[in-house]
Amino acid sequence: MMLTFRFQWVLLAWTAFLAVASGRLPQSDRVRRTHPPVEARHEAPEAPVEDRSEKFRFLTAETKPYQVTSLPEVPFDIGELYSGLVPIDSKNKSNALFFVFQPTIGPPVDTLTIWLNGGPGCSSLEGFFQENGRFLWQPGQYAPAINDYAWVNLTNMLWVEQPIGTGFSIGEVTATGEEEIAQQFVGFFKNFEELFGIKHFKIYVTGESYAGRYVPYISAAMVDEKDTTYFDLAGVLVYDPCIGAYDYSQQELVTLPLVQRNAPIFGLNDSFISQLEALDASCGYADYRNKYLTFPPPGIQPDGYFSYETEASCDVWDLTFYAALAINPCFNIYHIVDTCPLLPDVLGFPGSLMYTTPGLGIYFERADVKKAMHAPTDVTWTECSNGLVIIGAYGPDDDFQNDTSLDPIQYVLPKVIEHTNRVLVANGDWDMIIITEGTLLSIQNMTWNGALGFQTEPSTPIVITEPDLQYEVLFDENELNGVDDIQGTMGIQHYERGLMWAETYQSGHMEPEYQPRISYRHLEWLLGYVDEL
Known part of the structure; x- marks a missing residue:
């Protein structure tokens, strides 16, 4: 799954079932155009690879070493697909990011959508x-299957596996x-664009969870390049994103509302x-919500970063999590409706637990998979890194793993909204790691396009x-025709001043x-294919 807030050290063992006073558990870790209707796209027969390769749009002598012609256990034509390492600096190939690139299915389009996990x-x-x-190949599946809702449609x-230290990416x-x-x-x-001959494409940056920090900063950096040949940023989408004070406003402040609206799922007495x-x-959480989770908001919210040393008695998030685990040993903070057994997962992270x-083994750690994808054989792949990928001094919120940068709502996210007027922030209602009300509370603490927060309730x-x-x-x-x-x-939407909000029913992280x-x-x-959700 993507966490995107998959803080890899959410390794929750029963031996860690501690009293809340002992402090917080360390944490590890989505106007119609002239494209075919979604219900028809999956019906087109796939031609054999050998008949299509000469028509592959991005296949050249330079990109041939990156071409993936087949993948182990994938029993069907994978089409045009590339993967491998591309350096951050062409003069220093020791620092490189690993990518997978798949062109769109059907008629070519000059858009490129980047996806980042967290x-x-x-x-x-x-x-x-x-x-x-x-x-x-999702948890519980016996084998890979075609995705009828693939974004390459x-x-x-x-x-892209980033930053350095993530997945197959290499360097210091x-x-x-x-x-x-x-x-x-x-x-x-x-x-990457120069390698594949990509110029003047509309660029969209998307991701989830901790990519709620990556995506706005990367998007703002693209805007700063002032180069539409390579960086024509047209829009941004972030799912269940860490855009505010993650552990405070997107967890502690809003744990009770999550539990109340999902009482039968949690089963707490x-x-x-x-x-x-x-x-x-x-602890002041109820008063805080009553004052600031309003439309329009009354003003800027006070700085709030949770201290697990001095405020352990107010750690309602962990208190709830441990209680949920006691009732349901397979409780999943990323999808709270999951129950036992833990599903087989070829990536090794089927829920709250690695x-x-x-x-079964880990798919991307297999030698034949590494060979097929041109991945470095001397790198041990794990879904979430066992080491730090950010090494600054601790910022105001120590759950950000040495990430000293400001929360995106303070500057870069407003900048991206004002540049594109095409930003979507969504949150799933069955997510406990980033809670819907908390993400909306963060939006109400952000000023963009001349006003603070949403003026009207979604x-x-x-x-x-x-x-x-x-x-x-x-x-x-x-016989269920x-x-x-x-x-x-399946949710609630709201659009103001370039920002679209989407609350998604029955979705996890x-x-x-x-x-x-x-x-x-x-x-x-x-x-831009539809005007509203």
């Missing part, structure tokens, strides 16, 4: 292989904050709920009218994985 230090191959890629896609970790990470990415990206309510009041099913429904494609055949085989109907109301139809609609809006 962590920090979590691999974007999760996005490629379990969220929005052309084929997916609409745009050229680039998944030197970044002390988001500014340096962004500059490294800009260097890599221009080298009345006495525990009463304890949470008392802490929510005595877990490798005996005999209320417009998101109605998904596309029928289901994933299980249509299965329904028919089980017609069940693959429109999805209906990785929205393209848990609600692919809705995520597909988000992408259509980002690319």
Whole structure:
């Protein structure tokens, strides 16, 4: 899954079931144009690779060493696909980022959408292989399957493992904050574009979780380049993003509302709920929400960063998490409706816990996979890095792993909104690691295009009218013809001054994985194919 807030050290063992007073558990870690309707795209037969390769748009003598012609365990034509290492600085190949690039399916388009996972230090191959890629091998699946809602149906896609120290990417970790990470990415990206002959494309930057920090900083750095040949930034999309004070405003302040609206899922007893309510009041969380989670907001919110040393008694997030684990040992902070057993996962991270099913192994650690993808054989791949990828002094919020940069809402995210007027921020209602009300609270503390926050409370429904494609055949085989109907109301949207907000029903942290139809609609809006969600 993508965490994107997959802080790899969310290794939650029962031995770590500590009293809240002992402090916080360290944490590790989605106007229609003239494109085919989504329900028709998956029906076109695939031609054999040998008949199509000469028509591949980006295949040249220079890109041939990056071409991927097949992947182990993937039993179908993978089409035009490239992967490998591209240096950050063409004069120093010792620092390089690993990428997967797949051009759009069907008629060519001059758009390029970048996808980044979070962590920090979590691999974007999760996005490629379990969220929005052309084929997916998600937890619990016996084998890879075609993704009917693949983003390559609409745009050229680039998944990048970054910063240095993430996945297969190589080099010395030197970044002390988001500014340096962004500059490294800009260097890599221009080298990538020059390699593949990409110029004058509309660029869209997307991601989830901790990429809520990566994406705005990288996007702002592209704007600063003032070079539309290579950096014509046209829009941004972030899922369940770390845009504010992550552990305070997007967790602690809003844990009780999450529990209250999902009471049957958590299954917590009345006495525990009463304890949470008392802490929510005595710690000032209820008053804070009542004052600042309003439309329009009354003013700038006070600085708030949670201290696990001095405020442990107010750590309602961990208190709730441990209680949920006691009831459901397989409780998943990224998708709170999960129950036991832990599903087999070829990436080794099926929920709150890192877990490798005996005999299954990690897909991207296989020698034959590394060979097929031109990956470095001397790098041990893990979904989330075991080491630091940011090494600055601790900032005001020590959960940011030495990331000293300001929260995106303070400068770079407003800058990107004002440049593109095409930014989408979404949050899934079944996510506990980044909570919906907390992301909205962060937006209410951001000034962009001349005003603070949203002036009107979000209320417009998101109605998904596309029928289901994933299980249509299965329904028919089980005499459930017609069940693959429109999805209906699946969230709430709101647009003001260049920013689109989307609350997604029945989705966890990785929205393209848990609600692919809705995520597909988000992408259509980002690319300008629809005017509203």
